[in-house]
Amino acid sequence: MARLAIIGADAAGMTAAATARRRDGDLEIVAFERGGRTSFSACGIPYFVAGLVAEAEDLVARSPDEHRANGIDVRTRHEVMSIDLSRRALTVRDLNARQESIEPFDELVIATGATATPPPIPGADATEPARTIDAGERLRDALDLGGHDAVVIGGGYIGLEMAEALAHQGRRVTLVDQAPQLMAGTLDADMAAHVQDAVQGKGIRVLLSVDVEEIELDAAGRPSAVRTSEGTIRADHVIVATGVKPAVDLARDAGLEIGETGALRVDDHQRCVGHDGIYAAGDCVESHHRLLDAAVNIQLGTHANKQGRVAGVNATGGDLAFPGVIGTAISRIGHREIARTGLSEREARDADIDVVASIVQTDTRAAYFPESAAMWVKLVVGAADGRLLGAQIVGAPTAGKRIDTLATAIWAGMTIDDLQWVDLAYAPPMSGVLDPVLIAARAATTTTAARA
Amino acid sequence: MARLAIIGADAAGMTAAATARRRDGDLEIVAFERGGRTSFSACGIPYFVAGLVAEAEDLVARSPDEHRANGIDVRTRHEVMSIDLSRRALTVRDLNARQESIEPFDELVIATGATATPPPIPGADATEPARTIDAGERLRDALDLGGHDAVVIGGGYIGLEMAEALAHQGRRVTLVDQAPQLMAGTLDADMAAHVQDAVQGKGIRVLLSVDVEEIELDAAGRPSAVRTSEGTIRADHVIVATGVKPAVDLARDAGLEIGETGALRVDDHQRCVGHDGIYAAGDCVESHHRLLDAAVNIQLGTHANKQGRVAGVNATGGDLAFPGVIGTAISRIGHREIARTGLSEREARDADIDVVASIVQTDTRAAYFPESAAMWVKLVVGAADGRLLGAQIVGAPTAGKRIDTLATAIWAGMTIDDLQWVDLAYAPPMSGVLDPVLIAARAATTTTAARA
Numbered sequence: 027m028a029r030l031a032i033i034g035a036d037a038a039g040m041t042a043a044a045t046a047r048r049r050d051g052d053l054e055i056v057a058f059e060r061g062g063r064t065s066f067s068a069c070g071i072p073y074f075v076a077g078l079v080a081e082a083e084d085l086v087a088r089s090p091d092e093h094r095a096n097g098i099d100v101r102t103r104h105e106v107m108s109i110d111l112s113r114r115a116l117t118v119r120d121l122n123a124r125q126e127s128i129e130p131f132d133e134l135v136i137a138t139g140a141t142a143t144p145p146p147i148p149g150a151d152a153t154e155p156a157r158t159i160d161a162g163e164r165l166r167d168a169l170d171l172g173g174h175d176a177v178v179i180g181g182g183y184i185g186l187e188m189a190e191a192l193a194h195q196g197r198r199v200t201l202v203d204q205a206p207q208l209m210a211g212t213l214d215a216d217m218a219a220h221v222q223d224a225v226q227g228k229g230i231r232v233l234l235s236v237d238v239e240e241i242e243l244d245a246a247g248r249p250s251a252v253r254t255s256e257g258t259i260r261a262d263h264v265i266v267a268t269g270v271k272p273a274v275d276l277a278r279d280a281g282l283e284i285g286e287t288g289a290l291r292v293d294d295h296q297r298c299v300g301h302d303g304i305y306a307a308g309d310c311v312e313s314h315h316r317l318l319d320a321a322v323n324i325q326l327g328t329h330a331n332k333q334g335r336v337a338g339v340n341a342t343g344g345d346l347a348f349p350g351v352i353g354t355a356i357s358r359i360g361h362r363e364i365a366r367t368g369l370s371e372r373e374a375r376d377a378d379i380d381v382v383a384s385i386v387q388t389d390t391r392a393a394y395f396p397e398s399a400a401m402w403v404k405l406v407v408g409a410a411d412g413r414l415l416g417a418q419i420v421g422a423p424t425a426g427k428r429i430d431t432l433a434t435a436i437w438a439g440m441t442i443d444d445l446q447w448v449d450l451a452y453a454p455p456m457s458g459v460l461d462p463v464l465i466a467a468r469a470a471t472t473t474t475a476a477r478a
Numbered sequence: 479m480a481r482l483a484i485i486g487a488d489a490a491g492m493t494a495a496a497t498a499r500r501r502d503g504d505l506e507i508v509a510f511e512r513g514g515r516t517s518f519s520a521c522g523i524p525y526f527v528a529g530l531v532a533e534a535e536d537l538v539a540r541s542p543d544e545h546r547a548n549g550i551d552v553r554t555r556h557e558v559m560s561i562d563l564s565r566r567a568l569t570v571r572d573l574n575a576r577q578e579s580i581e582p583f584d585e586l587v588i589a590t591g592a593t594a595t596p597p598p599i600p601g602a603d604a605t606e607p608a609r610t611i612d613a614g615e616r617l618r619d620a621l622d623l624g625g626h627d628a629v630v631i632g633g634g635y636i637g638l639e640m641a642e643a644l645a646h647q648g649r650r651v652t653l654v655d656q657a658p659q660l661m662a663g664t665l666d667a668d669m670a671a672h673v674q675d676a677v678q679g680k681g682i683r684v685l686l687s688v689d690v691e692e693i694e695l696d697a698a699g700r701p702s703a704v705r706t707s708e709g710t711i712r713a714d715h716v717i718v719a720t721g722v723k724p725a726v727d728l729a730r731d732a733g734l735e736i737g738e739t740g741a742l743r744v745d746d747h748q749r750c751v752g753h754d755g756i757y758a759a760g761d762c763v764e765s766h767h768r769l770l771d772a773a774v775n776i777q778l779g780t781h782a783n784k785q786g787r788v789a790g791v792n793a794t795g796g797d798l799a800f801p802g803v804i805g806t807a808i809s810r811i812g813h814r815e816i817a818r819t820g821l822s823e824r825e826a827r828d829a830d831i832d833v834v835a836s837i838v839q840t841d842t843r844a845a846y847f848p849e850s851a852a853m854w855v856k857l858v859v860g861a862a863d864g865r866l867l868g869a870q871i872v873g874a875p876t877a878g879k880r881i882d883t884l885a886t887a888i889w890a891g892m893t894i895d896d897l898q899w900v901d902l903a904y905a906p907p908m909s910g911v912l913d914p915v916l917i918a919a920r921a922a923t924t925t926t927a928a929r930a
Binding site: 037067069070073078079084085087183326327328329330331332348349350351352353354355356357358363365367392393394395396424426427428429430431433434435437438439440444445447448449450451452453454455456457459460461463 | 489519521522525530531536537539635778779780781782783784800801802803804805806807808809810815817819844845846847848876878879880881882883885886887889890891892896897899900901902903904905906907908909911912913915
């Protein structure tokens, strides 16, 4: 009987396992997981820390026992120490029994995810990166002990969500970022300004263009302050939300190819390049960016799920391709929704793509409707052909998910001249007579007739 | 100096006027409006009746004086009595001064909208159709006088919104429809069942497959009961929400062509067929349905706005086409959102298009997220080519506007195999790891590989 081994039992690994199980009832499927849980939502951790999600177990989509009931041999607290590609076997350490075994496989799915790497700052090792449930639980325990002052280092999605969570608990929060804007990897500066307004509106102090020089520790080895290029900030809690890297040491040691992004190189069938029967999926792999026509490493549950399915299909004799990504992402900070897709203006410039950008401010609903509030839409358009290449949205509740309409338009290769006419839904509680997407497309049109 | 005349000063007419003004500063633009207001949102009337929108004036996007300040000669309380196409002149009656004048034009935009026509039932004339602000104000005044029992006739969007508004005020509401389901013109029966659940959950009694035989009046000529094929229902208030017809008498009398739908025939430049310089836009015209390749009459502010712009551009020497509609619509009844686009299963069958349909139930957000709640997505897919042809959504807040993603996919001609891979936004407060649109597309895929 053939044997499929999976390394890592979260979104990518367990989607691969479940897909393979559904397609092949006879296959032996074994999944090795270093931690104690399976299929948990790392993206949910900030909400768990904030107390919006009560129990850590709520973040578990499917427990080890549920996977076992589905015919998948899940081994938690089992760490894969090495992969032997020529012998097609893993060396696996049982962390409880403290013993190693050799586990053969016919096909392998590597889904080792990503790990937070503390920045090279004295004291950073003493902070919690909050990438795992265990870390989230430790952080929640530490927060339960009190301490009014918190510093969050890093103004990306995770940093903002953590800052929001801590402010929500009534703490005094300072958010520090090296860049001159928030969400520098995600939004252009003009749109990030609206995020900063919202973050400051929650009472969070934002310090930009600031280098963190040291996390000062007390006698017990716990953080007491953050020393920066702009002075020292008292801190009972320090959250580092920077530098999450694909976890590829195991794969690299086995001789698998690592791309320029630092993630595993795979083809569109999630096959490790040059190695039949060896697949990889999720946060540890490169994805093809359809607009840049280049490899990127984007760590997101939705890609992990899709890629895991592709790996599971192909590992069981199927033929399914993952068609790539366009960099769509969304978040919510308090009542402000933040979303983006495709290329930012800066990304387009960096890729030498000639673009025209425009921003509109509009309302989430009919202007007279009680719940209506402000939102901004930025469109990035190919200067040569008028094709929509990117979009950013910041605004009040219901603003954000409109990014999906724009992502679909980009995916389909639509021009803004096309987009401005699409029959989008109108009713006063849901949008103005022209949806903000249409208003933005119209504002962005560059041909004379369309501009009329 | 050339003169552009507009008949009807709501969405279509005033968008045409404003567009023409922007493009041609010298043109004389005159707009004749029978009522006293301009640019009001008829779609907002149920919310005004419900008290969610406080003042009738809140529904006015732009007042006559604001239009005048923009260089448009708006004449309210002026009714156009006839159009003389050969002499290019209108006979206009000043309803206040009670005198008529002849108004010449070089170009004309007909934007006469739609009128509610009472059903051929004894007593129906005594009810308020609530299509105009004036009628909405009279209705609100009547409701202010008290009266606990209300009957709404017609289970489409407007009927449901009115029923919801009346129930919201604590009244006992009965909704009556001839059809065996709610929203028969909009949703398939399987999806309408979820709407009915929500409506009944608001305490509204729903009577289906019921014929209304008479609206009984009291001595003062006010409704007192509704006699139906299933018995008589006490009613202090009766709202008729059926049979809104394009207002085309004026155009027909002038010799302009009326299509099979009962609306004015126009080409894709909003030109009345065979008449240079005569345009029509909004609720009174036919639109091209891109999927049916047939003319339809869909009365919706968003189409009126777009078509008004097209008319305004072409009336000032431009060349702009309205690319048609695909039947997108949305509404909200209490906390349940209802949306549709493209063809329903029934519409496809009626048009002899071979389709496969599927429904998924899923969550609006990550299942563990506190605000997450149920939603349903139905997809209608071409059996021959796997192209998405239609979609319906019913569900909790944030469910509905996902219809725009599906509308964009239909507009672009995407197959469900394509759609299931689109990079849609994921974060726990906004969707599960796979957005409901992707889950629905995946469930609908019919090829073996894609189904894996």
